[in-house]
Amino acid sequence: MASTVRRPSRVAKLPPRERILDAAEELFQREGIRRVGVQAIAEKAETTKMAIYRHFETKDELVAEWMRIVAADYQAAFDRVRTEYPGRPREQILGLARFIAEGLPAVSHRGCPFINTLAELPDRSHPARQVIEKHKAHQTRRLVGMCTEAGLPDPEQAAAEITFVLEGAQVSTQNGSIDQAGDRLMRIVEGIVDRHRPPLGSPRATVD
Amino acid sequence: MASTVRRPSRVAKLPPRERILDAAEELFQREGIRRVGVQAIAEKAETTKMAIYRHFETKDELVAEWMRIVAADYQAAFDRVRTEYPGRPREQILGLARFIAEGLPAVSHRGCPFINTLAELPDRSHPARQVIEKHKAHQTRRLVGMCTEAGLPDPEQAAAEITFVLEGAQVSTQNGSIDQAGDRLMRIVEGIVDRHRPPLGSPRATVD
DNA sequence: TCCACACGATACCGCTCGGTATCACTAGGG
């Protein structure tokens, strides 16, 4: 391990900015934002504090950039299920739920980055908080659209219910109150999208 | 006149320990744990840092004591619905949901103390964290019992679903993605407890 | 060849943190 560190330029290291973001992501996720100092991020990224402040105005801006990356990951999951199941909104919703359910073991005991960051940043004007709220609003809009396409009778209510269970599954995994949360989550979401099947002959009915 | 309840600072102050806990509760809830220093708590409690350390070994122990108080509040809500609707588990569950739903506006943008504290304390051996996990496990057990009494066919799955939506409603209120979360939450829980009404004359579900 | 420029390293600043030591005061019980 030390031998790889020895080589500064012969080994193709990622550019500093990427290394900083990678290190920040891992430390923030594992320890929380306020527990992690800029110095610790620099060390994990194999660079220095000065380099961080050359790429990010403040630590708060670094946090916001991290949140933008996480939000982009979720957006990518949305895009993926949409191209994977074109015209089949029911499968799209289940794909999203599976994306969350499969991510539960990885974040067990540390939970969702959005929820944790929100808890650590009570200031509503914090740049990272604005990123989160904008992302969540956008995500809700897309989910309502899917529920509408799926022919659910009250799409906004269904989207709210799905959102609640997705968030709640992550929280309950974090505090250890519900076991097999992933399986339970999938069954719940299946129940939601199947509860009000569109009447037979509906143009948007699922094909299988 | 409210003077009986009011606590003029000079005349009839609460004992220091109570004032400290009251001040800590408000500051922790509003600002988060790590943002609030012991000095700030002392000032709000109209006492000094030394007095705090006479009553609590460390700041972490003060946090844990706060969590015990919050957990006791939730336990009291459980007890209240059980005595308020004796032998009517469906109403008990709805009463719990109403307890959460009515609390949503008060904690909007700051969320549930348990979730926030968990986010700020990644160390699983932290005393406050153990209080939370023990409380959540106990709460789940009680909820499963209610679902069993209500005759829901899969009480553990139903309890998981209810837990998810209760937690999720608080998270979604905090990040502002779902409006009218309280009303939506109540409709969802009503749907859960009404979805599988036990057939008339059906035998009781098995109790674990 | 030279220069610009991003990067690395280190020292430093002011501030706040959790926690401790010390001393004076006051109320209550024998």
Added chain:
DNA sequence: CCCTAGTGATACCGAGCGGTATCGTGTGGA
């Protein structure tokens, strides 16, 4: 009466924080 115990006030400690200043260094393009 005094003795004790809890309280208030203040000063202090070492450590870590976010952020800055300064100087050295290696490399690539002209």
